[in-house]
Amino acid sequence: MIRNIIQEYKEIFLYSLIALFVGIIIGGIDALFGKVLLKITQFRGEHAILLVPFLPIAGLSITFLYSYFSKESIKGMTLVFQTGHGDKERIPKMLVPLIIFTTWITHLFGGSAGREGVAVQLGATVAHTIARKLIFLNNPRILLVIGMAAGFAGLFQTPIAATFFALEVLVSGVFLYEALLPALVASYTASMTSHLLGLEKFSIDLPNTLTFSxxxxxxxxxxxxxxxxxxxxxxxxxxxxxxxxxxxxxxxxxxxxxxxxxxxxxxxxxxxxxxxxxxxxxxxxxxxxxxxxxxxxxxxxxxxxxxxxxxxxxxxxxxxxxxxxxxxxxxxxxxxxxxxxxxxxxxxxxxxxxxxxxxxxxxxxxxxxxxxxxxxxxxxxxxxxxxxxxxxxxxxxxxxxxxxxxxxxx
Amino acid sequence: MIRNIIQEYKEIFLYSLIALFVGIIIGGIDALFGKVLLKITQFRGEHAILLVPFLPIAGLSITFLYSYFSKESIKGMTLVFQTGHGDKERIPKMLVPLIIFTTWITHLFGGSAGREGVAVQLGATVAHTIARKLIFLNNPRILLVIGMAAGFAGLFQTPIAATFFALEVLVSGVFLYEALLPALVASYTASMTSHLLGLEKFSIDLPNTLTFSxxxxxxxxxxxxxxxxxxxxxxxxxxxxxxxxxxxxxxxxxxxxxxxxxxxxxxxxxxxxxxxxxxxxxxxxxxxxxxxxxxxxxxxxxxxxxxxxxxxxxxxxxxxxxxxxxxxxxxxxxxxxxxxxxxxxxxxxxxxxxxxxxxxxxxxxxxxxxxxxxxxxxxxxxxxxxxxxxxxxxxxxxxxxxxxxxxxxx
CATH class of the missing domain: 1.10.3080.10 (Clc chloride channel)
Known part of the structure; x- marks a missing residue:
């Protein structure tokens, strides 16, 4: 029994150690992606009338990029989910630069869209690609989940929310507790990395002014x-x-x-x-x-x-x-x-x-x-x-x- | 699609309506059980030296009661889990009076034990027994879970914790979201009922004096x-x-x-x-x-x-x-x-x-x-x-x- 416990924790520690490095890498990419996006947002805010009319042309370039470099990558989050469920083998590496670049384009010309899906996709893809190289790992899908957490955490700097998001989102009603510790590690590392690289956290401390009734x-x-x-x-x-x-x-x-x-x-x-x-x-x-x-x-x-x-x-x-x-x-x-x-x-x-x-x-x-x-x-x-x-x-x-x-x- | 949604919510509302009544019943039993237990605890505290020596005799009476009335009931929480998992058909009704009474005996003579297991068992048994009578219900196990939540909530008056306890405890890693709304309803009702019946909630408001580092x-x-x-x-x-x-x-x-x-x-x-x-x-x-x-x-x-x-x-x-x-x-x-x-x-x-x-x-x-x-x-x-x-x-x-x-x- 004791041997079982040691065996299990050995594996958890191994994943957590890898999570440390993965978190740093993803936090770095997040910082780059997020900071440029904020600059773009600010620039577009100042020159909306000049930029927004070019949205249709920007759209053409996005569709062209995907069809030229990797048609499959357009499925985005669906690929992450399918790979997470074990229904698919891998996510194309091209997804990462494509999604980052086309999101920048979308925002530069005023499309109304978000950023976390991008962070989650890039996190999942980077981590899963690394995992497939580490052939001694029993389960590369654990790293995919860790990558999702790190991607989310690096962008929003909410490591605990990011961890639980990655653990609960693949299958509603199922919690991927096997990944809890490594996902926490990766989320904290990604969050700290992107923070140190100058991406700011959005937070407001709201006082509790209500009384329960x-x-x-x-x-x-x-x-x-x-x-x-x-x-x-x-x-x-x-x-x-x-x-x-x-x-x-x-x-x-x-x-x-x-x-x-x-x-x-x-x-x-x-x-x-x-x-x-x-x-x-x-x-x-x-x-x-x-x-x-x-x-x-x-x-x-x-x-x-x-x-x-x-x-x-x-x-x-x-x-x-x-x-x-x-x-x-x-x-x-x-x-x-x-x-x-x-x-x-x-x-x-x-x-x-x-x-x-x-x-x-x-x-x-x-x-x-x-x-x-x-x-x-x-x-x-x-x-x-x-x-x-x-x-x-x-x-x-x-x-x-x-x-x-x-x-x-x- | 709209029809599916309506169908699903109709079922959830039906369970929630039943949960309202089940919560009141279980809250009432909890209040009785909990208040007597506190009286017993106080009484034993004052007369420990007179009561504790009789612990072995009290033990004999407990074992006798179980062997006489319902041998199976001694398995307690295991029965609740097995029935919750669908591996067993029913929990003997005798479990309820037996567990309440023998817990009182244990505490009167100074045994070191708790009370929430009792509340969860009685809640689960009462709710599941009711559910088996309501033949129009698709799934009596949902009511078992609701009963677990209500039992816990009625005793501790922590309805949200009780709800999530019941939802997460049967299978670690799986959340029984189908029961979320009815379990919340039952927990709040049980909690309010036992509170109105005079069972006090234990709570202390701790200030936040730490700064994160x-x-x-x-x-x-x-x-x-x-x-x-x-x-x-x-x-x-x-x-x-x-x-x-x-x-x-x-x-x-x-x-x-x-x-x-x-x-x-x-x-x-x-x-x-x-x-x-x-x-x-x-x-x-x-x-x-x-x-x-x-x-x-x-x-x-x-x-x-x-x-x-x-x-x-x-x-x-x-x-x-x-x-x-x-x-x-x-x-x-x-x-x-x-x-x-x-x-x-x-x-x-x-x-x-x-x-x-x-x-x-x-x-x-x-x-x-x-x-x-x-x-x-x-x-x-x-x-x-x-x-x-x-x-x-x-x-x-x-x-x-x-x-x-x-x-x-x-």
């Missing part, structure tokens, strides 16, 4: 349900639009060009660029209590869905944060609750419901807004998770139902 | 590892002692009588009754900063293991809380950290490592000590979970390994 509980549950439904709708629309548009306009060049034309027009007409890019502007406005329009969340949602559906690149998480925060701001004042706290709750919960995860959003709440309000994040995120209609932006995510013993594709 | 992180990791090893040793010793003693002394009457003799002697000799019962005295001392001996945790551990191994009844969790808290107090002053906070961390983490759960102890931390220190509970409990040597006090618990796709018996 049954009225508050009722309002929190209501918020959870609304955030859940909105996240579910985002996931539903994204999948629906992607599918419909692929059928409607078969040629990807035509699709991204036409989409780009419509988008660049909308971006400029609707508050001249307010809904371009990551949406950090909306997050800032919400959490600082500045001007948020009632419809901000809806426009950001629709424009992000359209941007990603026609073939532009980038993640979904930061837009989800901004949709949740700006919706939270509106709901907070409707319900007579502190608006910044409700914005923070929305920030986490809409992300959780759209990705069909529960622990990651709660921990995002703790790591970005301080752990003093954790109990509210737990309640809101739990109800958001329950009421997302079992939708998810990750079409390759699976769900395990313990009572029927079935793996269900979501 | 790499030195603190190192100390937290170290604490987590120590708590993890101690919880693992508790589980290991309990299983080992139970098995060895069953082989060594085949007759259960003889076993409990001889064990009772040795125990009553030890209880009286070692600080005259300090290690009897739940161990709430040690928790009180630790969290109030009163006198705790360096060896308190060790003696409480050994005496609890012995009490439960020879056949006395009760749970393990409250003794685990007290072992963790008194060990935490010692470690806190060794490491130069605020002792009450470290006691609180030990309270949660030793429970988590011995039960092989991760979310329940973190949430216990948030619900008992306030959520302002959640980030520390996450780190310490995660490392305790990793370093418990994969031991668990629940011998029927399974573990799911995603990477090998195997169910492993722990």
């Amino acid at each position: 049954s009225e508050l509980l009722f309002k929190l549950v209501l918020l959870g349900i609304i955030f859940g439904v909105v996240g579910g709708i985002f996931a539903l629309l994204l999948n629906l639009c992607k599918n419909k548009l692929t059928i409607l306009i078969e040629n990807p060049m035509k699709r991204i060009f036409m989409g780009g034309c419509i988008l660049s027009l909308l971006f400029l007409l609707l508050h001249s660029g307010r809904y371009c890019g990551l949406g950090t502007n909306l997050i800032q406005f919400s959490l600082m209590g500045e001007q948020i329009y009632q419809y901000d969340w809806l426009l950001k949602l629709l424009l992000t869905v359209l941007t990603l559906s026609v073939g532009f690149q980038g993640g979904e998480v930061t837009p989800l944060f901004s949709i949740g925060a700006s919706l939270g701001m509106v709901l907070g004042s409707l319900l007579g609750l502190p608006v910044t706290l409700v914005a923070a709750l929305g920030y986490s919960a809409v992300f959780g419901s759209a990705t069909n995860t529960l622990l990651a959003p709660i921990l995002i709440g703790a790591e970005v807004f301080g752990s003093q309000n954790t109990i509210y994040f737990i309640i809101v995120c739990a109800f958001a998770f329950i009421f997302n209609g079992n939708k998810t932006i990750y079409t390759a995510q699976k769900r395990f139902n313990f009572f029927t013993n079935e793996n269900i594709k979501l | 790499s030195e603190l992180l190192f100390k937290l990791v170290l604490l987590g590892i120590i708590f993890g090893v101690v919880g693992g040793i508790f589980a290991l010793l309990l299983n080992l002692c139970k098995n060895k003693l069953t082989i060594l002394i085949e007759n259960p009457m003889k076993r409990i009588f001889m064990g009772g003799c040795i125990l009553s002697l030890l209880f009286l000799l070692l600080h005259s009754g300090r290690y009897c019962g739940l161990g709430t005295n040690l928790i009180q001392f630790s969290l109030m900063g009163e006198q705790i001996y360096q060896y308190d945790w060790l003696l409480k551990l050994l005496l609890t293991v012995l009490t439960l191994s020879v056949g006395f009844q009760g749970g393990e969790v409250t003794p685990l809380f007290s072992i963790g808290a008194s060990l935490g107090m010692v470690l806190g002053s060794l490491l130069g950290l605020p002792v009450t906070l470290v006691a609180a961390l030990g309270y949660s983490a030793v429970f988590g490592s011995a039960t092989n759960t991760l979310l329940a102890p973190i949430l216990i931390g948030a619900e008992v000590f306030g959520s302002q220190n959640t980030i520390y509970f996450i780190i310490v409990c995660a490392f305790a979970f990793i370093f418990n040597g994969n031991k668990t006090i629940y011998t029927a618990q399974k573990r799911f390994n995603f990477f090998t796709n195997e169910n492993i018996k722990l």
Whole structure:
């Protein structure tokens, strides 16, 4: 028995040691990717009118790059999930430069998209590629999971949320505890590395100003349900639009060009660029209590869905944060609750419901807004998770139902 | 698709509605069980010298009651797990009065044991018995899980921790999300019911006085590892002692009588009754900063293991809380950290490592000590979970390994 324990821990320590190095590498790539992206965002913010009209052309270049260098890589997150599930052998290495570069292009010309999907994909690909070279490892998929955690952590510098995200996202209902320690190690290393390389962490310490009552509980549950439904709708629309548009306009060049034309027009007409890019502007406005329009969340949602559906690149998480925060701001004042706290709750919960995860959003709440309000994040995120209609932006995510013993594709 | 969603939610709402009633019933039974237990504990505290010598006779009566009314019920928690896994059809109804009554006897005469195992067993049995009568339900096992949550919640009034405990404990690595909403409903109802019936919640609001640094992180990791090893040793010793003693002394009457003799002697000799019962005295001392001996945790551990191994009844969790808290107090002053906070961390983490759960102890931390220190509970409990040597006090618990796709018996 003692021998079994030693054997098991020997393996965990081996993976953790590798995780240390993998974390540094991925943290470094994240820092490069993230810092350039922020520069691009700032530059686009200052020259939106000059840049956004070129969105259709930017789209053509993205589609061309993928079709020239690696057609398969366009599947992005789906490749990560399939490899994680063991249904696929490997992820093409070309995915890493492609996704980084095309995300930069998307953002430079004002597409509404995120960045974490990029970080998770590059983390997973780098770690899995390394793992396949280390033939003495029993299971390279453990390193893929570690890489996902490190990618997320390096970008957002929320190592605990990143760890649990990677552990819970592949199969809803299943936790990959075998990877817990190495994923924590990689996340902390990636997070510290990117921080030392000058990528800043976004965090705001929100005081706990609420007192618990049954009225508050009722309002929190209501918020959870609304955030859940909105996240579910985002996931539903994204999948629906992607599918419909692929059928409607078969040629990807035509699709991204036409989409780009419509988008660049909308971006400029609707508050001249307010809904371009990551949406950090909306997050800032919400959490600082500045001007948020009632419809901000809806426009950001629709424009992000359209941007990603026609073939532009980038993640979904930061837009989800901004949709949740700006919706939270509106709901907070409707319900007579502190608006910044409700914005923070929305920030986490809409992300959780759209990705069909529960622990990651709660921990995002703790790591970005301080752990003093954790109990509210737990309640809101739990109800958001329950009421997302079992939708998810990750079409390759699976769900395990313990009572029927079935793996269900979501 | 919309139809699927409606169908699924109809079922969830049905279970949640039933959970409302089940929660009230279980909360009521919990209140009765818990209040009498506290009276007994107080009474024994005042008359230890008169009562503890009768422990061997009390033991005989316990063994007699089980052998007379329901031999099978002695398996207790194992029955709950097997039924939860779907390996068994039903739990005998007699389990409920038997476990309640024999736990009272154990505590009246000074055995060192807990109470939550009792609450979880009675909750599971009551809910599952009801579910088997409601033939229109697709899956009575969902109600068993709900009952476990309600039992735990009614006794400790920590509804969120109770919910996640029930969801994560059956199979480590698998979360029973299908039961999330009904389990939350049942937990809140049970918790409110027992509270209204006069059972008090134990909670202390601990301020957050630490500032994060790499030195603190190192100390937290170290604490987590120590708590993890101690919880693992508790589980290991309990299983080992139970098995060895069953082989060594085949007759259960003889076993409990001889064990009772040795125990009553030890209880009286070692600080005259300090290690009897739940161990709430040690928790009180630790969290109030009163006198705790360096060896308190060790003696409480050994005496609890012995009490439960020879056949006395009760749970393990409250003794685990007290072992963790008194060990935490010692470690806190060794490491130069605020002792009450470290006691609180030990309270949660030793429970988590011995039960092989991760979310329940973190949430216990948030619900008992306030959520302002959640980030520390996450780190310490995660490392305790990793370093418990994969031991668990629940011998029927399974573990799911995603990477090998195997169910492993722990």
